[in-house]
Amino acid sequence: VVDATGISPEEWTLWRAFLRSHARVSREIDLQLQRDAGLAQGEYATISAILESPRRRLRIGEIAEALGWEKSRVSHLIGRMEQRSLVAREACADDARAVEIVVTPEGRRKQLAAVRAHAAEVRRVFLDHVSPDEREVMTRVLRRVIDELGSTGQR
């Protein structure tokens, strides 16, 4: 059975489960990060992405790529994080006109305060409910979705 939109009930069910599971999981993760570190999910993800990068510094476009966000949205986030002294801008060594974002000691301290509880929460709300076989299927599908949509970093 396919309705006038050409989408079957099973397809709508998956789409809604995708949105709804993300909303529920995201809410729990936000609560945990606020409680343990006073950080929003995007702030935590930004700090983690920078700290895990080879040189511990990333451009705005690289952060946008890692998060799947638009560059302009990341710029706003970085502005707010700078005001709270979680990150700082530094001139890029290779390109004087470019700017790279680094994590301040305060940002690092907050992320460290949350990292174990965060991992436990990611496991509790999500990973514990996915078997290794299912994980393989889901990772393959979600990466395909990301790849098909292409880069956001340059926008």
Place this chain on the structure above:
Amino acid sequence: VVDATGISPEEWTLWRAFLRSHARVSREIDLQLQRDAGLAQGEYATISAILESPRRRLRIGEIAEALGWEKSRVSHLIGRMEQRSLVAREACADDARAVEIVVTPEGRRKQLAAVRAHAAEVRRVFLDHVSPDEREVMTRVLRRVIDELGSTGQR
């Protein structure tokens, strides 16, 4: 290989793919809904949930359940949608103290304006990249995640 948090690289990869794919897909859907109907994704989902309910009216808690949002967040959304005349509050026939949300003709008109383009966009950004077998696995996993986290409607 498992790090100090007890989470393997494959598990982190899935978790990040989940967040990133949602962010990317959500961005595309938001752009489409704004363009075709001037509606945010949560507004469109709220109107659709009400129109698809048996009596075409839902309580705030039922909308929260459908979206996976907190009740308080839905209340704020409904307030803003009321001001824009997209939905209205009506007393519940069975319980004079309870309130139900209905869609106004204006809300219905906006949803109708977007429904075909929305379905096409959901297909383009997400459903087209999932085979029937993969769909079954993902639906099963995401529903399990939702069920394990339990209801948000009463909070």
